[in-house]
Amino acid sequence: MIEARNLTKNYADKRAVDDxxxxxxxxxxxxxxxxxxxGKSTTMRLxxxxxxxxxxxxxxxxxxxxxxxxxxxxxxxxLEARSVHTGRSAYNHLLALAQTHGIGKKRxxxxxxxxxxxxxxxxxxxKFSLGMGQRLGIATALLGDPSTVMLDEPVNGxxxxxxxxxxxxxxQLASEGRTVFVSSHLMSEMALTADHLIVIGRGxxxxxxxxxxxxxxxxxxxxxxxxPQADELRGLLSGTDVxxxxxxxxxxEVGGLTAEQIGDLAAERGIRLHELTPVQASLxxxxxxxTRDDVEYxxxxxxxxxxx
Amino acid sequence: xxxxxxxxxxxxxxxxxLRVALSEWTKLRSVRSTLWTLGVAVLLTIxxxxxxxxxxxxxxxxxxxxxRLDRYHNRLALATAGVNLxxxxxxxxxxxxxxxxxxxxxxRASFTAVPKRLPVLWAKLGVFAAVTLLLMVPSVFIAxxxxxxxxxxxxxxxxxxxxxxxxVFRTVLGSAIYLTLVGVFAMALGAIIRNTAGxxxxxxxxxxxxxxxxxxxxxxxxxxxSEWLPSSAARDIFQLTHGTHxxxxxxxxxxxxxxxxxxxxxxxxxxxxxDT
Numbered sequence: 001m002i003e004a005r006n007l008t009k010n011y012a013d014k015r016a017v018d019d020x021x022x023x024x025x026x027x028x029x030x031x032x033x034x035x036x037x038x039g040k041s042t043t044m045r046l047x048x049x050x051x052x053x054x055x056x057x058x059x060x061x062x063x064x065x066x067x068x069x070x071x072x073x074x075x076x077x078x079l080e081a082r083s084v085h086t087g088r089s090a091y092n093h094l095l096a097l098a099q100t101h102g103i104g105k106k107r108x109x110x111x112x113x114x115x116x117x118x119x120x121x122x123x124x125x126x127k128f129s130l131g132m133g134q135r136l137g138i139a140t141a142l143l144g145d146p147s148t149v150m151l152d153e154p155v156n157g158x159x160x161x162x163x164x165x166x167x168x169x170x171x172q173l174a175s176e177g178r179t180v181f182v183s184s185h186l187m188s189e190m191a192l193t194a195d196h197l198i199v200i201g202r203g204x205x206x207x208x209x210x211x212x213x214x215x216x217x218x219x220x221x222x223x224x225x226x227x228p229q230a231d232e233l234r235g236l237l238s239g240t241d242v243x244x245x246x247x248x249x250x251x252x253e254v255g256g257l258t259a260e261q262i263g264d265l266a267a268e269r270g271i272r273l274h275e276l277t278p279v280q281a282s283l284x285x286x287x288x289x290x291t292r293d294d295v296e297y298x299x300x301x302x303x304x305x306x307x308x
Numbered sequence: 309x310x311x312x313x314x315x316x317x318x319x320x321x322x323x324x325x326l327r328v329a330l331s332e333w334t335k336l337r338s339v340r341s342t343l344w345t346l347g348v349a350v351l352l353t354i355x356x357x358x359x360x361x362x363x364x365x366x367x368x369x370x371x372x373x374x375x376r377l378d379r380y381h382n383r384l385a386l387a388t389a390g391v392n393l394x395x396x397x398x399x400x401x402x403x404x405x406x407x408x409x410x411x412x413x414x415x416r417a418s419f420t421a422v423p424k425r426l427p428v429l430w431a432k433l434g435v436f437a438a439v440t441l442l443l444m445v446p447s448v449f450i451a452x453x454x455x456x457x458x459x460x461x462x463x464x465x466x467x468x469x470x471x472x473x474x475x476v477f478r479t480v481l482g483s484a485i486y487l488t489l490v491g492v493f494a495m496a497l498g499a500i501i502r503n504t505a506g507x508x509x510x511x512x513x514x515x516x517x518x519x520x521x522x523x524x525x526x527x528x529x530x531x532x533x534s535e536w537l538p539s540s541a542a543r544d545i546f547q548l549t550h551g552t553h554x555x556x557x558x559x560x561x562x563x564x565x566x567x568x569x570x571x572x573x574x575x576x577x578x579x580x581x582x583d584t
Contacts, residue, residue: 049423050416051583066423069322075420083416085339085408092338093417099331100421102321110315140417145317172314 001026001179002047002148006056009042009203016042018203019056024181026147029174031194031211032183033287039203040183041080044152048077060148072101072144078137080152080183086126090117090136093125098143111139130157138166148179155189167193187287191215199287222255223262226275233271237262253279325427332431336405336439345401346443349394349487353447354454356390361458368466376466383467384476384548387455388448388483391546395490398444399515402436402491403498403507410502415584425579429499433492433572440491444484452480475548475557482546482557489564490515490542496571500578515539538567 002024009017017039024030034040045051047058049066060068060075068074084093094108112121115135120128125136134157141149149170155163170193174180184190190197190211197214199207207214222245227233230250237244242256254262259278266273321327336342364379364386371379379386409415422428452471459467471477497514498507515538522534531553534540544550544560555563 045416045584048420050419052581068423071323071423072421073317077420079416079420081413081416083413083420085335085412085414087339087341087408087412088335088414089338092334093414096331096334096338097417097421099334100323100328102324102327103317107315107317114315142314169314176314 001062002058002060002150002181004043004047004056004058007043007046007053007058008055009039009046009051010054016203017046017053020200020203020205021056022198022205022208024148024179024198025196026179027174027177028195029170029180029182029193030196030198031190032181032198032200033187033190034183034185034200034206036185038185038200040185040200041152042203043200044077044079044150044183047150048075048079070101070144072097072103073146074144075148075150076141076144076146077149078134078141078151078154080156082133082137083140084125084133084136087124089122090125090128090139091121093136094139094143097140101144103143107143111142114142115139131159131162134158135162138169146178148181149173150181152183153185154182155184155186163189187284222253222279223257223259224251224253224275224277224279225262225266225273226251227266227271227273229271232269233266236265236269236271251275323422323424323427325430328422328427329431329435331421332428332435333439336435339408341404341408342401345397345404346439349397349401350443350447352394352397353390353444353487354451356393357387357451357455358458360386360389361455365458365462365466368462379467381549383469384452384479386459386467387452387469387480388546390451391448391483391487394444395487395515396512398440398487398491399494399511400508402494403511404504405432405436406495406498407502407504407507411504419584426576429572429576429579432499433495436495437488437492440488441484444487445481448480448484469548478557479546479548482561485561486542486545489545489561489568493538493542493564493568493571496568496575499575500571536563538564541567 002022004020004022007017007020008015020039020043032040032043042051046053047060047065049064058064065071065075088096091108091112094111095105098104098108112118115138117132117135117139120132125133128136134154138151138154141151151170154166154170158166170180170182174195182190182193194211197207197209197211198205199209199214224247225233228250230246230252234244234252237252237254237257239256242254244255245253247253259276263273263276368376409418418428419425456468459465469476471480494507494511497510498504501507501510519534519537519539522530522537525533535544535553535555541555541560541563544555545557545564547554547557550556554560
């Protein structure tokens with residue numbers, strides 16, 4: 001369980017995290033979604049106490065991370081930035097971290113096997129490929145059998161087999177009742193893995209919603225209408241919950257009405273339509289739209305849990 | 309979908325200072341730079357006094373009486389000559405032990421495992437000091453015996469200093485303590501600066517650049533200030549004879565331990581406060 005309350009982090013020149021409040025619950029995979037530079041990694045560092053917040057507060061299992069007596073048992077973390085001494089072998093890296101908690105060599109060997117690094121465990125970590133580095137990072141995160149697993153962009157650099165492996169692992173960890181918090185800038189990845197989504201943009205919370213709701217919200221997107229009487233049509237369709245955008249001359253994109261509604265209204269007034277196409281925005285597009293300008297998106301789609 | 313079996317941990321212990329020390333020992337012994345720098349330090353500590361003894365022995369008969377007398381007054385300086393060089397290797401390793409964690413990002417893993425942070429600093433300092441002391445005490449005594457044996461082989465034996473002579477044992481042992489304390493000082497410097505090049509530069513400035521610059525000052529200022537510089541205070545720990553403007557061995561040790569404590573305190577405060 002991770003609880004952030006009004007979490008804020010200012011750096012010298014910018015606000016990286018802005019009044020962020022959310023709760024990550026155990027038993028499900030929670031995706032942490034946002035474009036690059038939106039504050040995901042900073043938020044994770046704040047959770048681990050690597051950076052201290054400028055305002056607000058974040059706790060893990062009811063306490064500040066720093067105050068736990070066996071921190072690796074509470075949170076296992078994979079950070080996006082590499083956190084391994086390049087001159088040390090994978091085995092010694094894990095062993096040194098394990099020893100801080102009195103975790104034995106057997107456990108270290110077990111995790112090296114689990115992530116498939118057995119053959120290179122004695123090699124210097126600096127020689128590792130991106131994918132091997134990720135696997136070592138995941139072994140590090142799981143070392144203490146943590147009740148909360150927090151991974152920053154875990155599929156970065158992994159091959160398809162590795163990505164598949166990670167998805168299954170995350171689902172299993174969640175099914176065991178653990179809190180699983182995974183960041184990504186790829187919506188498609190999150191759609192496959194996550195049950196719940198926390199979406200941020202420019203350090204602010206945009207959405208805190210179930211993946212199903214998010215997909216539904218995204219897929220009742222818009223209808224593309226082509227008509228030689230586009231101006232008349234615009235006047236006809238205007239309403240409080242309707243958003244109309246000019247795509248090109250004589251072509252409108254209408255949000256907030258179904259294709260049937262638009263077609264019927266046009267027929268009543270005798271407005272000729274040359275095209276009437278429901279546009280299914282892909283999740284990726286929905287996400288880009290969402291993070292490009294969160295205020296506009298909230299007004300248009302009213303994503304669950306966020307006041308428009 | 310292939311099932312992933314995730315092995316459970318049968319027990320999980322708490323973080324303790326002793327466990328963090330064991331972890332730091334693993335870290336120290338598992339990087340090559342440790343073996344290299346400590347190897348070089350041992351080699352210089354023992355090798356240089358042997359070399360100096362051989363040169364002195366072969367030139368002894370052509371030296372003036374004045375030269376011979378100078379060397380006699382300072383006869384242990386030959387046995388501890390290597391320390392002046394190996395101190396740089398020790399300091400580089402001390403700085404590197406902490407700054408390499410920052411340059412590689414390892415520090416994030418270290419502070420995630422031990423988020424209270426200070427136990428990591430204490431363990432690093434303690435393990436480094438213990439390793440240096442355990443390695444350097446034998447080294448300086450081997451250097452002393454080898455140096456004396458070579459000088460003894462001259463006919464007649466020259467520049468002999470028995471361990472039972474006044475101050476000799478203390479001086480030889482002091483040179484190992486000097487290396488250890490300088491390592492501690494350099495490590496604290498590394499923890500404050502968090503950058504390898506910056507840490508080593510700062511160390512070189514404090515120990516090798518600033519002291520000779522003191523000669524620019526008026527003599528009475530120079531005399532008043534120089535003996536209190538960290539570098540002079542530290543060196544006084546292993547000098548057989550002390551001039552009027554030097555601290556005593558105990559005084560030098562006390563002053564330098566004070567400098568170390570100050571640096572460690574600054575490092576500890578910054579370590580707790582700074583973002584990583």
